[in-house]
Every structure is written in structure tokens, then in C-alpha cells.
Amino acid sequence: PVLLLVFLAEILNVEGGGFAVICIIIPYVLYRRHNKTASVISLGILIVIYYAFIKQFTGSLDAPFQWLNPRYDTSSFFLECACALIGILLLISYNEKKGKAYCQWFHYIAYPAHLLLLYILNTCIIKI
Known part of the structure; x- marks a missing residue:
């Protein structure tokens, strides 16, 4: 079942x-095993x-393993990892x-609501 879920996630191109x-x-x-x-x-x-x-080949870096090169500013990459x-x-x-x-119930509502808000903001910013 796990391999099927992984395969489906890749085929459906879900985030992550x-x-x-x-x-x-x-x-x-x-x-679950305590x-x-x-x-x-x-x-x-x-x-x-x-x-x-993995992110080296699918992320937004210009070249794989760019974070190893001291000449590049990769602070956002490390900040994302730290977060x-x-x-x-x-x-x-x-x-x-x-x-x-x-x-x-607050969490059940707040999570999709913030995603909807981000979508609306993104749509408005693109139209401007």
C-alpha cells in the first residue's frame, strides 16, 4: 500500500x-509503536x-549541489531546510x-482557509 501511495503521488504530481x-x-x-x-x-x-x-535535482537551485559552492548565496536554501x-x-x-x-474545528477550518487566502492573493497579484 505504501508503494502504491508513493506511485500515485508521483503520477498525480502532488506537492512533494x-x-x-x-x-x-x-x-x-x-x-504508533510508541x-x-x-x-x-x-x-x-x-x-x-x-x-x-533530492531537492538538488527538483528544486530551484541553478545547479545540483550549488549549496556546496561558497560563491553562491544559498541562504534561502538553508533557511528553508531549517524551517x-x-x-x-x-x-x-x-x-x-x-x-x-x-x-x-478551528484547525480544520483555518488550514484550508489560509490556503484559499493565499490562492486569492496570488491570483490578485498576478492580475496586477
């Missing part, structure tokens, strides 16, 4: 592709692998307790 599916499934499986440390470490390793190797690693803090801070119902 099959690698994003792997980044979701591996920590989930490890976390191994929070392994889950956090595996996600961190996957993020570093993505930025150090992705900071996301792991959310996983570490999860206390496995169910939150209040209104908070749950």
Missing part, C-alpha cells in the same frame, strides 16, 4: 511527490536527505492528549 508520502508514513508508523524518539529522528533524517540530495526541521518541534511537543473540540 512520493517523498512527501514517505515523510508522512514513516514517522506515523514509528510513532517510539517517539525514532519517529523524530527518522523525520529529521528524511528532511536532511531531501534538502541535501522544515523546526516543524519537528511540533511533533516533539505533542503530549498525546485530546484537545478541546473547538480547537480541533
